[in-house]
Amino acid sequence: MNSVPPLIILAATDYKRLVPSVERASELGIPVVTFDSAVNSTIPVSFIATDNIEAGEKAGTEMKRLIFARDRKEIAIVSHIKETATAIDREAGVRKALEGETIIGTWFIDVEQEKAYRITLELLKNENLGGIIALNEAAALGVGDAIAERKAEDRVLVVGFDNATQELAYLEAGVIDALVVQRPYNMGYMTVKSAAEFLLGKPIPSFIDTGSILITRENMFSREYQELLFPVQNIGQPE
Secondary structure, eight states, rough: OOOSSOOOEOOOSSSTHHHHHHHHHHTTTTOEEEESSSOOOOOEEEEEOOHHHHHHHHHHHHHHHHHHTOOEEEEEEEEETTTHHHHHHHHHHHHTTTTTEEEEEEEOTOOHHHHHHHHHHTTTTTEEEEEEESHHHHHHHHHHHHHTTTTTTSSSSEEEEEEOHHHHHHHHSSSSSSEEEEOOOHHHHHHHHHHHHHHHTTTOSEEEEOOOEOOOTTTTTTTTHEEEEEESTTTTOOO
């Protein structure tokens, strides 16, 4: 006999295609809590994530500030997966912040760093390109690889997302100019906490924003951001 779980926690890889699965869970009486990336449904009892539209606005606003004094004004968006809520919302926020600027298009990499690298090499052939906004870690790393290889950091601005070790190295070296960083630990913690509270019969919000921060070379070593950007790697190891 198959047991029915009391609750499902879901990070959706597709905004639309996972809706039938959520509907099936509802039919079986299984509540769903989504986190990080949403589904196109009101069935989930809560969604815990970065406000990705707001995060996209932060990236777009920083690009607009940086590119203001540049001669090359065209901006490209390099995104991760076309039908995920994170990609949809971040791009919407970027475009809102960059209203009036020249956005030449959006390129999707299917979360492949190598694909982002190849796309960027092609974009660099455009002499009018002044900036690239990369909407997740794989995109930012691939863009950074191409910019560093072609020594194009003085010509093309890069604003990315997330805080992988190499991204931070690129930020410090000037290959990447800014990063929008999420709070992944907070996201995971709040998701499990909210799910547990729901099962105990407590009310939980339909949406919990776990926040994002704009990180630059000027603030990346600030004490307040150390735990977020440089988590301790040797937890559990003997001193």
